[in-house]
Amino acid sequence: MMKLSSSKLIKCSALALLVGISSAYANDFPTKPITVVVPYGAGGTTDISARKLSSLAEAELGQPIVVENRPGASGTNAMRSVANARADGYTLIATTSSPLFVTPAVRPVGYDSVKDFTPILNYSGPYHGVLVPADSPYKTFDGLIKAAKSGTSISYGTAGAMGGPHLSFELIARQTGAKLKHVPFNGAGSATAAVLGKHVDVALVPAYRDLVLDSKLRLLGVLDDSRDPDFESVPTLKEAGYDVEFPSVVGVMAPAGTDPEIVEQLEMTFTKVAKSDEFKAFMTKLNQPVRVMTGEKLGGIIQSNLETYRNVAKELSQK
Amino acid sequence: MLLDAFNALMDIWVLVAAVSGIVTGIIIGAIPGLGPTMAIALLIPVTFTMSPIPAITLLLGVYQGAIFGGSISAILLNVPGTPSSAATAIDGYAMARKGEGGRALRVALYASVAGNIFSCLVLIVLAEPLASFALNFGPAEMAALMLFALLVIVLFGGGVRLDAALMVLLGVFASIIGLDPIEGTPRFTFNSFAMENGLQLIPVLVGLFAMSEVFLKLFQKQSSIKEPVDLPKIVPSKVRFVDMWRMRATLLWSSLIGTFVGILPGIGSTVPAFMSYGLARARSKQAHKFGQGADEGVAAPEAANNAVTGGALIPTLALGIPGDAVTAVILGAFMLQGLAPGPFLFRDYGVEVYAIFEALILSSIPTIIFGLLLFKVAVHVIRIQPRHLFPTITVLALLGAFSVNNSLVDVWVMLGAGFVGFLLRRADFPLPPLLIGLILGTPLEQSVRQAMLTSNGSLDIFWNSGIALALLGLTAISILISLCIPLLRKQRQQKGSSNV
Amino acid sequence: MSGNLSKLWANSGLQSLVCLMLAVFAGLGLWTLDTQVQVFSFGDSLFDARFFPRIVLGLIIVTAILCCVARIKKADDPVGPLTGWIRVLLVVGTLIWALWFMPSVGFLISSFIAASATALVLGERNILLYIGLPFLVATLVTLGAQYGLNIPLP
Numbered sequence: 001m002m003k004l005s006s007s008k009l010i011k012c013s014a015l016a017l018l019v020g021i022s023s024a025y026a027n028d029f030p031t032k033p034i035t036v037v038v039p040y041g042a043g044g045t046t047d048i049s050a051r052k053l054s055s056l057a058e059a060e061l062g063q064p065i066v067v068e069n070r071p072g073a074s075g076t077n078a079m080r081s082v083a084n085a086r087a088d089g090y091t092l093i094a095t096t097s098s099p100l101f102v103t104p105a106v107r108p109v110g111y112d113s114v115k116d117f118t119p120i121l122n123y124s125g126p127y128h129g130v131l132v133p134a135d136s137p138y139k140t141f142d143g144l145i146k147a148a149k150s151g152t153s154i155s156y157g158t159a160g161a162m163g164g165p166h167l168s169f170e171l172i173a174r175q176t177g178a179k180l181k182h183v184p185f186n187g188a189g190s191a192t193a194a195v196l197g198k199h200v201d202v203a204l205v206p207a208y209r210d211l212v213l214d215s216k217l218r219l220l221g222v223l224d225d226s227r228d229p230d231f232e233s234v235p236t237l238k239e240a241g242y243d244v245e246f247p248s249v250v251g252v253m254a255p256a257g258t259d260p261e262i263v264e265q266l267e268m269t270f271t272k273v274a275k276s277d278e279f280k281a282f283m284t285k286l287n288q289p290v291r292v293m294t295g296e297k298l299g300g301i302i303q304s305n306l307e308t309y310r311n312v313a314k315e316l317s318q319k
Numbered sequence: 320m321l322l323d324a325f326n327a328l329m330d331i332w333v334l335v336a337a338v339s340g341i342v343t344g345i346i347i348g349a350i351p352g353l354g355p356t357m358a359i360a361l362l363i364p365v366t367f368t369m370s371p372i373p374a375i376t377l378l379l380g381v382y383q384g385a386i387f388g389g390s391i392s393a394i395l396l397n398v399p400g401t402p403s404s405a406a407t408a409i410d411g412y413a414m415a416r417k418g419e420g421g422r423a424l425r426v427a428l429y430a431s432v433a434g435n436i437f438s439c440l441v442l443i444v445l446a447e448p449l450a451s452f453a454l455n456f457g458p459a460e461m462a463a464l465m466l467f468a469l470l471v472i473v474l475f476g477g478g479v480r481l482d483a484a485l486m487v488l489l490g491v492f493a494s495i496i497g498l499d500p501i502e503g504t505p506r507f508t509f510n511s512f513a514m515e516n517g518l519q520l521i522p523v524l525v526g527l528f529a530m531s532e533v534f535l536k537l538f539q540k541q542s543s544i545k546e547p548v549d550l551p552k553i554v555p556s557k558v559r560f561v562d563m564w565r566m567r568a569t570l571l572w573s574s575l576i577g578t579f580v581g582i583l584p585g586i587g588s589t590v591p592a593f594m595s596y597g598l599a600r601a602r603s604k605q606a607h608k609f610g611q612g613a614d615e616g617v618a619a620p621e622a623a624n625n626a627v628t629g630g631a632l633i634p635t636l637a638l639g640i641p642g643d644a645v646t647a648v649i650l651g652a653f654m655l656q657g658l659a660p661g662p663f664l665f666r667d668y669g670v671e672v673y674a675i676f677e678a679l680i681l682s683s684i685p686t687i688i689f690g691l692l693l694f695k696v697a698v699h700v701i702r703i704q705p706r707h708l709f710p711t712i713t714v715l716a717l718l719g720a721f722s723v724n725n726s727l728v729d730v731w732v733m734l735g736a737g738f739v740g741f742l743l744r745r746a747d748f749p750l751p752p753l754l755i756g757l758i759l760g761t762p763l764e765q766s767v768r769q770a771m772l773t774s775n776g777s778l779d780i781f782w783n784s785g786i787a788l789a790l791l792g793l794t795a796i797s798i799l800i801s802l803c804i805p806l807l808r809k810q811r812q813q814k815g816s817s818n819v
Numbered sequence: 820m821s822g823n824l825s826k827l828w829a830n831s832g833l834q835s836l837v838c839l840m841l842a843v844f845a846g847l848g849l850w851t852l853d854t855q856v857q858v859f860s861f862g863d864s865l866f867d868a869r870f871f872p873r874i875v876l877g878l879i880i881v882t883a884i885l886c887c888v889a890r891i892k893k894a895d896d897p898v899g900p901l902t903g904w905i906r907v908l909l910v911v912g913t914l915i916w917a918l919w920f921m922p923s924v925g926f927l928i929s930s931f932i933a934a935s936a937t938a939l940v941l942g943e944r945n946i947l948l949y950i951g952l953p954f955l956v957a958t959l960v961t962l963g964a965q966y967g968l969n970i971p972l973p
Contacts, residue, residue, distance in 0.1 A: 353968070357968070361968060361969065479889075481882065481885055481886050481889055482886060484882050485838070485841065485879065485882045485883055485886055488875055488878050488879045488882055489841065489879065491875050492845070492848070492872070492875050492876065492879060495871065495872050495875065499856070499868040501868070502867070502868050504856070504868055505856075506855060506856045506868060506872065507848070507851075507855045507856070507872075508855075509855070533910075533937060534907045534910070534911070536941065537903075537906045537907050537910055537937070537940055537941060538899065538903040538904070538906060538907050539903070540903075540906065540940075540941055540942055705941060706938055706941035706942055706943045706948075707938070707943070707948060707952060709937055709938075709941060710933075710934035710935065710937040710938040710941075710952065710953045710956065711934065711953075711956045713914075713930075713933050713934050713937050714930045714931075714933070714934045714953070714956050714957050714960050715960065717926070717929075717930050717933065718926075718930070718960055718964055718970075718972075721926070721970070721972065722964070722968070722970050725970060725971055727918070727921060727922065727973065730918055730921075731918060734911070734914055734915070734918065738911060741907065742833075742837060743837065745833055745899065746833040746834045746836075746837040747834065748834075748837065760875075764871040767866070767871075768866045768870075768871075771866045772866075776866070
């Protein structure tokens with residue numbers, strides 16, 4: 001009796017192994033816990049939102065999802081490790097704009113965000129704004145750039161060197177000949193503090209809502225490709241007449257070569273939970289938008305922006 | 320308002336949350352490498368379902384507990400659990416070696432609580448004005464402040480000043496490795512992706528202080544196991560209120576430094592701990608006792624590094640701008656509870672926020688009770704044979720270094736730092752200045768270059784700012800004082816000898 | 820022969836040695852500065868990515884030499900007995916080995932080997948204490964970290 005069952009067990013596990021390899025049985029996915037890598041430290045907004053999304057998806061997939069933090073080197077360490085992970089759908093990454101299409105455009109990072117990854121979906125992305133102190137003489141984005149063009153040197157703070165906001169403004173400076181001076185800070189918080197203390201004229205940062213509502217800061221424009229729903233009257237830079245955008249994404253990606261059926265299943269599940277009321281309520285508390293986008297669309301954004309930023313970086317290094 | 324808040328505290332869950340937070344914090348903080356950031360991040364998912372006041376009380380209890388917990392291993396083993404307790408180790412371990420470990424722990428505990436209460440009171444009374452005052456600190460002011468801090472550590476940290484200066488420089492150089500803070504280009508990474516993250520503080524700390532301690536013990540081992548190892552005895556010790564009252568000026572100054580530096584972004588609790596140590600030593604009439612196990616040498620850094628917790632919460636809560644990794648995590652926790660930090664926090668959620676502050680102050684009582692209970696067990700750690708204890712420290716050092724970024728590179732860094740630390744300690748070089756150099760190197764370079772960027776390369780930015788000028792003046796004065804003190808002492812000694 | 824060697828060891832000063840080593844390293848750093856630090860300039864010339872390292876490395880050389888000079892009159896600490904160094908290098912070697920193989924054998928085994936080696940070199944000869952205790956500690960730490968603290972150990 002015992003013998004029989006154990007041999008059966010071996011057969012079963014051999015079968016399970018076969019199933020794991022052959023793609024025809026992808027419908028059984030998932031059969032073991034899934035790991036979602038977060039390229040930032042535990043407790044940040046990307047981490048917390050990824051954890052919530054995962055815990056909601058757990059119920060749908062019927063397998064636990066483990067969130068693993070791999071911070072460091074502005075997210076590129078985690079991207080590199082997931083790019084090299086097995087493409088079986090059990091290792092995913094919840095990642096953001098900077099390691100996807102900003103840093104890889106600027107310096108070698110050891111992965112290709114288009115060729116090494118299959119996008120699954122986009123679910124968030126904090127709006128980055130152009131902010132000035134409330135008593136600043138600049139009332140519109142146009143006015144700011146006009147002043148910078150006519151000789152006033154305008155300094156702008158960002159969360160760090162070679163980030164998306166930095167490169168976008170560098171591009172504007174080139175397009176218009178405006179005198180814009182970049183001052184990188186250590187994180188968006190310090191850049192916000194610097195503009196509040198008037199050590200820089202402008203800050204390009206996210207998470208500005210309450211400071212604007214309290215009229216400590218004024219929002220002149222949004223770097224994203226769409227308006228911030230909290231401030232519908234403020235235009236994007238493109239609408240203000242400047243051919244620049246920094247679309248902020250927070251999306252889930254799998255290593256390239258993952259079975260399309262598995263990708264489809266994951267996209268369906270994650271999209272369902274990302275659109276749920278519970279997730280929306282949670283993200284509102286975190287002061288983060290929910291911006292659901294298909295994997296295909298996310299892939300398009302990554303590809304086109306990677307190209308744009310490569311050109312910007314190339315131009316910059318030639319100077 | 321304060322009374323409403325107090326009523327909101329009358330909930331058994333708040334007490335449970337405070338106690339479990341403090342205990343978890345103390346234990347995690349005592350393990351080298353595991354610090355408050357990790358402890359809080361770990362507990363955030365637990366607080367998802369709790370109501371705001373107990374949830375935040377739990378997390379802030381962990382924060383304070385972890386900062387204090389680091390001192391336990393610093394005092395008893397000379398292995399600081401968190402960077403900020405490296406200052407406590409100097410005199411704390413000296414006391415433990417004399418058998419006064421219990422006394423050192425109690426002084427540290429009471430000083431922590433004092434620093435804590437002080438900064439909480441400041442937080443309650445002055446949060447908003449101080450937060451707006453802190454905004455005056457731009458790149459130029461920060462650069463001046465950090466220069467001042469570096470000099471205080473070199474001049475008043477004790478030991479040979481030239482050695483200390485060399486160590487600070489070495490630390491600053493170590494901070495240069497990695498990505499440039501302004502241009503984002505790699506520096507001294509030898510084209511390795513792994514090095515782009517630079518030498519992280521925690522692995523270096525664990526290596527310099529914990530791993531090097533293991534190597535030192537290996538080096539000094541007696542040739543035979545049969546010889547009795549001179550283990551320190553445990554002297555029963557009581558710290559009376561009078562003993563603490565005698566140090567009131569030190570405690571007040573240290574708490575002030577801690578709170579104030581805590582308000583400024585990006586400096587953390589290690590620098591104020593060493594600054595207050597230096598100040599206490601410079602002010603003391605018995606400066607020679609520092610480093611040999613002076614009560615004040617333990618009290619000053621402990622009061623300061625715990626006072627940082629309240630200070631760091633000021634810009635986090637009043638403006639929604641976190642100064643470092645720990646407060647960034649706390650900011651997230653507040654948001655999850657629906658208490659969005661920022662200009663509207665105190666207006667919209669006054670009762671909750673003041674209740675949380677009051678809970679912070681009142682949690683001193685369980686901290687003291689648990690601290691004292693824990694000490695009864697903990698002091699016996701120093702009676703463990705080194706050959707049983709140090710293998711454990713090795714395992715914990717490996718874990719601590721790995722846990723920062725979940726990366727093996729950091730463990731290699733830890734090992735390297737351990738060997739360098741061993742060499743330097745054998746050669747009698749002081750390690751704390753190295754640590755401070757590593758912490759302040761990047762922000763110092765960044766602020767100097769930021770200042771130069773905003774001023775278009777003109778040094779006027781330093782002269783035009785009152786704060787920066789005042790700080791530079793203070794720096795000059797401290798150089799003068801440190802040069803004059805030995806001269807004065809000599810004169811006094813000569814007078815003394817001529818009188819006899 | 821070996822007596823002379825150890826005498827040489829014991830007489831040369833450790834402080835001066837460390838100072839000289841630092842000065843040499845700083846010199847090497849200055850030498851490789853231009854290849855190791857790319858400048859990605861946005862227009863400002865003086866305060867670029869090389870500015871700060873250059874000053875710091877220069878200051879290290881100056882201070883290290885000053886330290887050496889200041890020590891000429893004082894007696895240095897001896898480098899110490901050769902056996903002490905061998906003990907330390909033995910454990911460092913084991914740790915390097917353990918770290919090297921950590922990705923393949925896992926945290927538990929390599930940390931156990933490291934701890935056990937430390938205990939052995941520290942003079943522990945009781946098998947229970949140099950095998951059992953490190954194993955117990957390594958197991959406790961690994962399990963605690965993986966399940967209690969959620970750290971993905973290798």
